[in-house]
Amino acid sequence: MKHKRISPALLAVLALAAATAVTGTAASTAQAASYESSPVGYGAGTTGGGSATATTVSTLSAFTSAVSGDTAKVVKVSGLISLSGQVDIGSNTTVIGVGSGSGLTGGGVRVKNESNVIIRNLVFSKPVGTDSITIQKSTYVWVDHNDLSSDRTHGKDYYDGLLDITHAADYVSVSWNKFHDHYKVSLVGHSDSNASEDTGHLRVTYSHNWFYNVNSRLPSIRFGKAHILNNYFQNVGDSGIHSRMGAEVYVERNVFSGVPDAITTTGDSDVDGYANQLNNIYDSSSTTDITQTSSYKPTYSYTPESNSTTAASVSAGAGTGKVG
Numbered sequence: 001m002k003h004k005r006i007s008p009a010l011l012a013v014l015a016l017a018a019a020t021a022v023t024g025t026a027a028s029t030a031q032a033a034s035y036e037s038s039p040v041g042y043g044a045g046t047t048g049g050g051s052a053t054a055t056t057v058s059t060l061s062a063f064t065s066a067v068s069g070d071t072a073k074v075v076k077v078s079g080l081i082s083l084s085g086q087v088d089i090g091s092n093t094t095v096i097g098v099g100s101g102s103g104l105t106g107g108g109v110r111v112k113n114e115s116n117v118i119i120r121n122l123v124f125s126k127p128v129g130t131d132s133i134t135i136q137k138s139t140y141v142w143v144d145h146n147d148l149s150s151d152r153t154h155g156k157d158y159y160d161g162l163l164d165i166t167h168a169a170d171y172v173s174v175s176w177n178k179f180h181d182h183y184k185v186s187l188v189g190h191s192d193s194n195a196s197e198d199t200g201h202l203r204v205t206y207s208h209n210w211f212y213n214v215n216s217r218l219p220s221i222r223f224g225k226a227h228i229l230n231n232y233f234q235n236v237g238d239s240g241i242h243s244r245m246g247a248e249v250y251v252e253r254n255v256f257s258g259v260p261d262a263i264t265t266t267g268d269s270d271v272d273g274y275a276n277q278l279n280n281i282y283d284s285s286s287t288t289d290i291t292q293t294s295s296y297k298p299t300y301s302y303t304p305e306s307n308s309t310t311a312a313s314v315s316a317g318a319g320t321g322k323v324g
Contacts, residue, residue: 041205043173243273
């Protein structure tokens, strides 16, 4: 794996976060506002391009050039750019959409062998044959306030994933995104046979995301650890959170509405996963397939929102047009 240089300032932030991390505290709706200014969870400390002067792009060639390389940079996307395949994003980069309708359609972006990347306020639609966002062999990535979708009129394999986190990626926060109208949404860990690379990595926080009119993988996680906090799962066709191959998930203060199998630790793999759950709301939803629990609970500092306000908060705040 290629290791990328992180700035001394970011290293100081990460060291401070590690030194002061504590177990999550009592519920508070005030936490929602802080999620909009910086990542909470495993991706805490991610700064992207920081205060670098922004470059605005509106064409594929300009976008591809602007996001490459490891120098600190902020790239603003204006309008909807069509592409096939994926564009690689370099380290120390913030990519942010202008308004509520800017982004990429037909393909997506990849963060591979990089570190310190922010992807915010972008529309990703109809990723034919690829993922909207792929994160591989990378650390400290924040995916926030995006709108990701395709359609469910094609077969489930016509499009790939909306957000896949694989190949020992680590320290990722996924917050305030709207995932909708799609089959296979988010995969953490791509293969049952990849234990040697993935074990000890794939630490991801999903907070305040809206999963609406989707089918499965919300997420599906192998080997890693996922904190799934204050998300709203609504109108799900098949299954929600799937923990397998020894993965551990802590499912806290979420709302499941119309989810046939909200949390499962069985199926599709030879080895089951683990799931712990705390103060979730289940409306026309079930959790009948949890066979294993563990003592896993994230140790970083966070303040959860009440489950009673989660659905309203997430449906109002997730997606584009809220930041940027």
